[in-house]
Amino acid sequence: MFVELHVIQHFAPSNLNRDDTGAPKDCEFGGVRRARISSQCIKRAIRTTFQREQLLSPEHQAIRTKRLLGELADRLVAAGKDREQALAVAQRLIESLGLALATRQPEKTEYLVFLGRHEVERLANLAAEAWDALVAVDDARSGEQQRKKSRSGIPSEISRAAHQILDGGKAVDLALFGRMLADLPERNIDAACQVAHAISTNRVTMEFDYYTAVDDLLPEETAGADMIGTVEFNSACYYRYLNVDTEQLVSNLQGDTDLAKAGLHALLQAAVSAIPTGKQNSFAAQNPPSLVFAVVRQRGLWSLANAFVEPARPRDGRDLVQESIRKLDTYWGRLVGMYGADGIQGGWVATHEPDQLQALRSAPCHPVKTVSHVIEQALSAAFGADSHQQKGAPA
Structure with a gap:
């Protein structure tokens, strides 16, 4: 089963996700420039929302870090081990996994690793259990003894045990977003889970905020600013889209259907409420979605981005948000008319602009009052009527 989430969200002037020059990210779509929020930025916002709103218990979340060595050493020191030896043991265990440490910063891995918290805990436990063997490792071993060891000098049984630990640790965010x-x-x-780059339904042009800052202790007879700068920004109405393969999610969570239900619930909640943090102290663009539309289907996936090949703009008394919702509704109707609704279990939509809906009022879609109803109905269709979970994953 697949669950799709479509969102229309209009932001006031902002710079939510910027490029290497500090400008808001953008792209060309339909022959015109659009505002853009990257998939990576959205996923990061979702993961931090899991933590901030406690949508998942900590043991079902992952850690993305280059500082695995220090984390393992800290856990060993907390268990009473000597710090210098703990660092050496942690290094040997990491190397036994085949993860290279950075040449210039040997306290870090060469790249970010995405590990479930349970995986990290089990690696630390393995290091503690195999402490004596790891402390005694001598990389200069030779002869028959060397042939019984791994290339790093770690006993082969320890290396195998370390590799077996890397099973995802039943971390929901890792199961959703994957690991390489x-x-x-x-x-x-x-x-x-697949997450699209959010793109604006409308054409955008970049604007500049010219700002100055004045020294509070500036003498009265002195005029002028002590700092001058510019910040680029825009205002855009975004179409956002993601989908989840529930069978893959259950598989990634080692067959734990209850955890997969709770994980999907957390994802849908976070995807609706998560807002990127870029320049928020300067713009405070805390604007919630105007439309949330969830679809549950057995096969096939429909992004509705092509509803906006022709940019939305205010027209016929409709503002930009209303026109964006109308265009999405119309495009959905065209797809259903062309391909049919076979395989679609249902669709549920909540919006504060219900007058713009026509196709989304017809089966297999159902307007509902609140976003909570959208999420509950999607969960029920994807996993069964008993799928609604309270906040937090099962322990």
């Missing part, structure tokens, strides 16, 4: 370990391709995890 260049040095350990056999421990990669295929993402259950």
Whole structure:
């Protein structure tokens, strides 16, 4: 089963996701410039929302870090081990996994690794259990003894145990967004969730905020600013889209259907409420979505981005948000008319602009009053009527 989420969200002047020059990210779509928020930025906002709103218990969340060595050493020190030896033991265990440490910063791995908190805990436990063997490792071993060891000098049984630990640790965000370990391709995890770059439904032009700052202790007889600068920004109405393969999600969570239900619930909640943090102290663009539309289907996936090939603009008494919702509704109707609704279990939509809906009022879609109803109905269709979970994943 697949669950799709479509969102229309209009932001006031902002710079939510900027490029290497500090400008808001953009792209060309339909022959015109559009505002853009990257998929990576959206996923980061979702993951931090999991934590901030406590949508998942900590043991079902992952850590993305280059500082695995320090984290393992800290856990060993907390268990009473000597810090210098703890760092050496942690380094040997990491190397036994085939994860390279950075040449210039040996306290870090060469690249970010995405590990479930339970995986990190189990690696620390393995290091503690195999402490004596890891402390005694001598990389200069030779002869028959060397042939019984891994290339790093770690006893082969310890290396195998370390590799077996990397099973995803039943971390929901890791199961949703996947993992690629260049040095350990056999421990990669295929993402259950696809997240599109959000693009504006309307044409955008970049604007500049010219600002000055004045020294509070500036003498009265002195005029002028002590700092001058510019910040680029725009205002745009975004179409956002993601989908989840529930079978892949259950598989990534080692067959734990209850955790997959809770994870999907958390994802849908976070995807609606998550807002990127870029320049928010300067713009405070805390604007909630104007439309949330969830679809549950057995096959096929429909992004509705092409509803906006022709940019939306205020017309016939409709503002930009209303026109964007109308265009999405019209495009949905065209797709259903062309391909039919076979395989679609249902669709549920909540919006504060219900007058713009026509196609989304017809089966298999159902207007509902609140976003909570959208999420509850989608969960019920995807996993069964008993799928509604309270906040937080099962322990």
